[in-house]
Amino acid sequence: MLVEIRSRIFKEKIIKFHQGLNVVLGDNQGANSIGKSTLLMILDFIFGGNTYISHNKDFINKFGDHDFEATFKFKETAFYFIRSTKDPNIVFESNQNFEKLVPIKLDNYREFLKESYNLESGQIKFRSAVSTFSRVWGKNNYDVRRPLHNHHSEKNIETVIKLIKLFNEYDKIAEQDKELSKLDESKKILNKAGKLDLIPKISKRKYEKNLKEINFLKEKIEKLSKNAYSPFINLSEIVSDELVQLKVQKKKLLEEQDYYRSRLHRTSKKRELSASIDFENLLEFFPKINMKKLESIEDFHNGINSILSKELRNARKEIKEKLKLLSDEIIEINQKMEAILSQTEESTLFMDQVIEYSSELKNLQSENDHYNNFQEIRTSIVAKTTLLNEIKEKIVTRLTDDINVQLTEINNFIYENKRTAPEIELNYSNYDYKFFENTGTGKAYTNLIIFDLAILRLTALPFIIHDSVLFKNIEKEVVERLIYFYNSMSKQVFIAIDFINIYNQKTQDIIKINTVIHLTQHNLLTQIDWRNRDK
Incomplete structure (x- = not known):
């Protein structure tokens, strides 16, 4: 898991993290531009993302290129890395003194994280697994109707395949798909050979x-x-x-x-x-x-x-x-x-x-x-296609059932059996995330959070990141129940939240105990106020 991050731009030089719920706390005035979302975006950067470079250009312009030093701990062994905005495609292995030792490519760093977090599927890349569930302002992946989309241009079939891979169910499809591709290639070769009169082709x-x-x-x-x-x-x-x-x-x-x-x-x-x-x-x-x-x-x-x-x-x-x-x-x-x-x-x-x-x-x-x-190949293609479709159908049906069971269970905990749970309808090329009864903004964002929690429970997904924008319109009683649920998770959950004085004392206590940094108008994330060009 992620243990800490450091940077020269931070006001607090070291920000430490722990297992379970990690809270980036704002103030009770709901102050903006104090660094909550920025810190979550930096976490995404530490986990191999690139949106920080494109979305937080004001930071880079204000502070110049800067490094982030990260410590991970897996099986009681600490690992130290440095990633810079100057060359984000290179990550340095380092020691506990954060001296740059061995440069490694970003893809290799991501592969290290995938193996260390025990993402079982050989078919999925680390960023494909985690990026969708790092819902931070600026990433544009918080469409309440499209919870599987990492960005708006992503095709529905791509998101479903990504989900199947996250559930470590894609190997069966890949095996059949490989055999089908070989048959298709053989058919093309025979067709071409026939056209060129290299082999006889008859009716x-x-x-x-x-x-x-x-x-x-x-x-x-x-x-x-x-x-x-x-x-x-x-x-x-x-x-x-x-x-x-x-x-x-x-x-x-x-x-x-x-x-x-x-x-x-x-x-x-x-x-x-x-x-x-x-x-x-x-x-x-x-x-x-x-x-x-x-x-x-x-x-x-x-x-x-x-x-x-x-x-x-x-x-x-x-x-x-x-x-x-x-x-x-x-x-x-x-x-x-x-x-x-x-x-x-x-x-x-x-x-x-x-x-x-x-x-x-x-x-x-x-x-x-x-x-x-030629006829045997054609018959085999039909048979293999039928088998592949059957395998896909079985997998998406099983995934649909498993996810919907979790959605119902979590929804009933959050709403104490007072609201109908959302449902997902999956087929191999498309999906639909369905709401019932209450279609308001608050319920919609709650359904998005519930979906992420269900996937976190069911798969090897190592963490989720939820920005404060998700909580703005949710009823306070619902947020309180969400905080209880977050706090029950053993995997790391990173959230940004403010206005905590409106919640009951137990919720406030949970938030305070799990706060990793408290940001206010007078206690910004960084040493310098990037909002004021004169400073």
């Missing part, structure tokens, strides 16, 4: 057509197995994946070989060079023709023919080399096939038929296998 109609063709091919292969040659040939070897693959490769090589042979044939045709034209005969009909121009054109054509002939020779050379490589590859594949089959001349036709049918059969089976795989 249900083609799948059923393939089934008929597969059965037909199996019948053909079965008939071949009764052939006279079949006793001497191992059909399982013939239809092996390796042999089918060799057959497919050979087919592609033969097609490529035919293509290059055709190109070689075209490039081998003799180009008919244009015969020299007897330009002298043209003079008889065209005495003014430009003979030099005609001769230069003829020279150009002869040059082009010479270049093309050279290119064709090079092309023929490359094609012949390619054909040689293809021929070698075909010979190599034939040797591999012969090694597998040890085929004789008489069985060649038989084996070719078996391989041809088997190759076609495997292609069809591959298409159907990919179809089945």
Whole structure:
């Protein structure tokens, strides 16, 4: 728990805290700007928050950058830290003399607090757990209708998920959600592979057509197995994946070989060079023709023919080399096939038929296998989504029941069974905090406080912070009962309150005993009055 904080800006250099209720007490005039809310905001800063930096700029402008030195005690061991407004993203580990020793990142400091306060869920971060329930003026998280919201822009589903994590119930959802994400990713990959033709993608109609063709091919292969040659040939070897693959490769090589042979044939045709034209005969009909121009054109054509002939020779050379490589590859594949089959001349036709049918059969089976795989993933996604929704429904139903039981119990204590308790309605993506009968401001803020107390009781939430603004419109008898309830808590509760002379003596005694600092117009939080620019 938090034991004390120190700062050079404080009038009282050290502010000590204890287990249970901790009161920042104002005066009976309800004086404003004496430091009550500021101290609570500093507590939020000590607990890893950042609102102090943005909301309390007047403090930083008045006092310059300043440090806060904090002492925590967990399992009888003291831990010392220093956090500064100068670089709030760094927290210093220190000793009891508050000498800055080891700088650590703010996230690591928050992780230390999470572990030390035994927040069990690995799914939730420390600030996500505590920030909503640190209701201090300036944080804008005291909307009485939206008790799970840390800020107005937060989505309802985010707040519900955060609550589930705080109850340490999210691991079951996360596990199923992870598996569902994997299935979704597999579906996307298969879809993309199908669009790029990396794997066959067929329709249900083609799948059923393939089934008929597969059965037909199996019948053909079965008939071949009764052939006279079949006793001497191992059909399982013939239809092996390796042999089918060799057959497919050979087919592609033969097609490529035919293509290059055709190109070689075209490039081998003799180009008919244009015969020299007897330009002298043209003079008889065209005495003014430009003979030099005609001769230069003829020279150009002869040059082009010479270049093309050279290119064709090079092309023929490359094609012949390619054909040689293809021929070698075909010979190599034939040797591999012969090694597998040890085929004789008489069985060649038989084996070719078996391989041809088997190759076609495997292609069809591959298409159907990919179809089945895709359908299985789709079915699994539907099943997993249904299961995930059922898990979510069970969790939110259980949480709803548990919270509402606590709300009723606390409400009945506060109002002595005279008022209807608020209720929360939860589903995975939304929630509604419902009031009944009295919808006045005082009852609304009481309901907000009751909600926080219920969550503090039910979860590993380590503390709550309630500013004096929450108590302003609440009936004095209700505040008295709230103070009794706060005082019964073993976890730390930090509140700011004033006007205590209006409460009964027992309430005043509880407040005074638990007061950690008493602030008035003449006893401010800080040494310097930040409200007066001249001081």
